[in-house]
Amino acid sequence: MFITLEDVSILLKILVMRKVVAVEGFSRYTEDYRKEAIQLVSKLLGVTHEEAEYEVNITRGLNVRKAWLKTRWSPTKKPKLLHYHPLQCTARAFLLYLLSCTLFADKSETQVSIALLDLVENLDDVGNYAWGVVALAYLYYQLGSATRVEV
Incomplete structure (x- = not known):
C-alpha cells in the first residue's frame, strides 16, 4: 500500500x-550558494544584507530559523523593511513559515530551507x-x- x-x-x-x-540551486552548501541565499533573503524579505548574512551564517547552511521568521514579522512588531512593500515581505515570511511547518516539515523542526523562498517570490504564482x-x-x-x- x-x-x-x-x-x-x-x-x-x-x-x-x-x-x-522546481528550485534551481541550493542543493548543497557552497560559497556561491551562500552568497546567493543571503541576497535572496535580503531582497525578498526586505532585511538588511547584514541581517540576512547573520541569519544564514547562524544556521550554518542554506536556511533561516523558524523562530527568526516568527519573531521578526510578528504582528506586534513593526519591522523596518528595505526593498518591498511591508505587506509582501510579511506574506512571504508567513508562507515560508507555513510551508516549512506543514508540507516540508523535517526532523530539525527549527529551520527553513531558503530554496522555498525562491518559490514565494512572486506571490501571484504561489497558488498556481x-x-x-x-x-x-x-x-x-x-x-x-x-x-x-x-x-
Missing part, C-alpha cells in the same frame, strides 16, 4: 495538476503550483532518510 497523488489531493485538498515546483506533487515527493524523501540506520 502506497500513498498516491490522489490520496494527497483528497486528504490535503491541494493541487496536484498545475505548474511544476502543484504543491501536492512536491509534498508527496518530499514525504517519500523524508521517510527514506528516516529509515536509515544512522538516523
Whole structure:
C-alpha cells in the first residue's frame, strides 16, 4: 500500500495538476550558494544584507530559523523593511513559515530551507503550483532518510 497523488489531493485538498515546483540551486552548501541565499533573503524579505548574512551564517547552511521568521514579522512588531512593500515581505515570511511547518516539515523542526523562498517570490504564482506533487515527493524523501540506520 502506497500513498498516491490522489490520496494527497483528497486528504490535503491541494493541487496536484498545475505548474511544476522546481528550485534551481541550493542543493548543497557552497560559497556561491551562500552568497546567493543571503541576497535572496535580503531582497525578498526586505532585511538588511547584514541581517540576512547573520541569519544564514547562524544556521550554518542554506536556511533561516523558524523562530527568526516568527519573531521578526510578528504582528506586534513593526519591522523596518528595505526593498518591498511591508505587506509582501510579511506574506512571504508567513508562507515560508507555513510551508516549512506543514508540507516540508523535517526532523530539525527549527529551520527553513531558503530554496522555498525562491518559490514565494512572486506571490501571484504561489497558488498556481502543484504543491501536492512536491509534498508527496518530499514525504517519500523524508521517510527514506528516516529509515536509515544512522538516523
